[in-house]
Amino acid sequence: MLDDNTIEVPRDIGPDLRTAIAAGDAERISALLEPLPYSEALRELLALSPEERDDVLKLVPAELAADLIEEAPDEMAAELVERLEPERAAEILEELDSDVQADVIGEMDAADAEAVLCEMDAEDAADVRRLAAYEYDTAGGLMMAEVFQFADKDTVGKVLRALASDDDDFEQYRGQHPYIVNEAGEPIGVVSLRSLLTARRSAQLTEVMVAPITVPVDMPLAQLEDIFERHPFLGIPVIDAAGVLVGVVSRSAVAEAVLERSESESLKRQGVVGDELRSMPTWLRSRRRLAWLSANIILNIVAASVISVYEDTLSAVIALAVFLPMVSDMSGCSGNQAVGVTMRELSLGLVRPVDAFPVWLKEISVGVINGIALGVLIGVVAWVWKDNPALGLVIGAALALNTLLAVSIGGVVPLLLKRLGQDPAAASGPLLTTVTDMAGFFFVLSFATLMMPWLV
Incomplete structure (x- = not known):
């Protein structure tokens, strides 16, 4: 093929x-x-x-x-x-x-x-x-059990004969270096090809080996990714709790897992659950999508209900209808940026659920700057378009406050969902969208109600 x-x-x-x-x-x-x-x-x-x-x-x-x-x-x-x-x-x-x-x-x-x-x-x-x-995103879940290993008493010649053999089973080692284990099965060394070619065939492997870098079976994907970024290894031996060599995790397996994680999180944020393909049964694909879509209907009804409370205000100032989706959408974009950063840091192991408050403080500082900047920008547009500074103040203030709320939710909610054992990639998006829509509508319409004498 x-x-x-x-x-x-x-x-x-x-x-x-x-x-x-x-x-x-x-x-x-x-x-x-x-x-x-x-x-x-x-x-x-x-x-x-x-x-x-x-x-x-x-x-x-x-x-x-x-x-x-x-x-x-x-x-x-x-x-x-x-x-x-x-x-x-x-x-x-x-x-x-x-x-x-x-x-x-x-x-x-x-x-x-x-x-x-x-x-x-x-x-x-x-x-x-x-x-x-093993968990799929750990060293144990990513490793292969086939290991190119030799005993500490074996010689260089034995390894070279194995390398030169036409045994089909040799292909399964995917270019692994020979790992040396003691009688207990613990990895004590690794031998490079250069060392093998320059050493005497009768030399024991312990004479030419160097100490190996090993990882435990429960090491998470983010830490594995970091190790392969810092070292040019094609594979790293994996040990169990007793220190016994149980497998090898390869660079390619880690790279593939990182890519799959990224694709999976992206699909979940779009409401696609699992490895959906169009060759799958139609009823299964429909059921999975409806579970997401039906939940979003309810969330959108909740958000839209805010508008019904302020129908009189919206009828009196029609221009508000133009800016409502802009306020909710811009705030949603800011929130999604915060979600993306938190998900990235979660995957790298840089933050944990207990870090929710420090994360919020850092996000709110960015939110204040961006909220003011965006609020001033859209406020000036509203003012110039309708020649009404009050309208600009209402829209600008609403966007600034909603941006603060959005980055707070986007930064912290994934951590809280992780703490509750829920999937932060799948659940953060719908929650963020609903809250930013509802809050955006509320801020615009409530501020407009307060400033009605200056808007009409």
């Missing part, structure tokens, strides 16, 4: 693929899919009906099926695997690295996952169960 960086003119193989599936022609199916980049092959697979996808994964070689499973988002990969017989599912998963196996198994129904694990090699299944138990 071509690498995704390969440029190839796409062609529609859908009709040929369906014909081959209907005929049960495994060779033809493989011949159509194997030359394609991974992403293109997955696109062709997901364009098929669920039954046709099942047939493809049953007929093609397990290695090709594994490539397709690995390319899919975890939730979709789990769905594809769950539909297969446990024996076939296990055969495909055996072609994947342990960290990918754990990701897929972790998304599956417990009964289906256990049925597949029972068909896998006992040692591999034990690794998957162990990896699946």
Whole structure:
């Protein structure tokens, strides 16, 4: 199969693929899919009906099926695997690295996952169960169980022979340096390729190794990201509470997890929950979206109810209707900036829920400056447009106060939601939007009511 960086003119193989599936022609199916980049092959697979996808994964070689499973988002990969017989599912998963196996198994129904694990090699299944138990955004959840390790009594020659072998299993180590462990399984050293090539073959590894940097299984993603930014390592050994080497977390796994975290938070703020793809069942996608949209209807009704209280004011000063959405939208933008910074600092481990008050103080200082600046700007526009300084004062003051409120909510609410065990990325947005809309309408209309003699 071509690498995704390969440029190839796409062609529609859908009709040929369906014909081959209907005929049960495994060779033809493989011949159509194997030359394609991974992403293109997955696109062709997901364009098929669920039954046709099942047939493809049953007929093609397990290695090709594994490539397709690995390319899919975890939730979709789990769905594809769950539909297969446990024996076939296990055969495909055996072609994947342990960290990918754990990701897929972790998304599956417990009964289906256990049925597949029972068909896998006992040692591999034990690794998957162990990896699946860790939080996905920790070193344990991101590591692979396969480690290129040697005993402290082994020699340089043994490592070189392993490097020169044509053993297919060697590919699973993804360019790891050899890690040296003692009798207790604790990592005591790591050997560079240069040291191996310049040392005597009879030399023990302890003579050429250097002390390794290790990370605990519960180290969070943000700290892993920081370590890889400071060091040029391709991988870092992971140890359990007893100090035993249990896996290796790679630079690529951390980079991919960081990207997935960013994409997930962005989608959640837009109301998209989970790894939604249009190839998923329509009812499932609709149910997930409606859960968000129906909640937003209620929140918008609450915000709009403020306007109904001030109908007379709004009717008397029609110009206010032009500025109401501007005040709420500008304040919402300021609040979203605060949310973004807090989410970033949460992910990096720079703030915790107990830091809510210091965070608020820092946000309110920015809010005062920006609120005054924005308030003056929009106030001058309102004044000049309607030749009414009172209108400018009402709109400017409302925007300034609403900006203070928005940055306070945006900076602090994600921390409070985190403290309550809720998802700050998914919940902060709707709450911020509702409050800034409601408060913006209230500030504008209440100030206008107070200054009615100077507005009409």
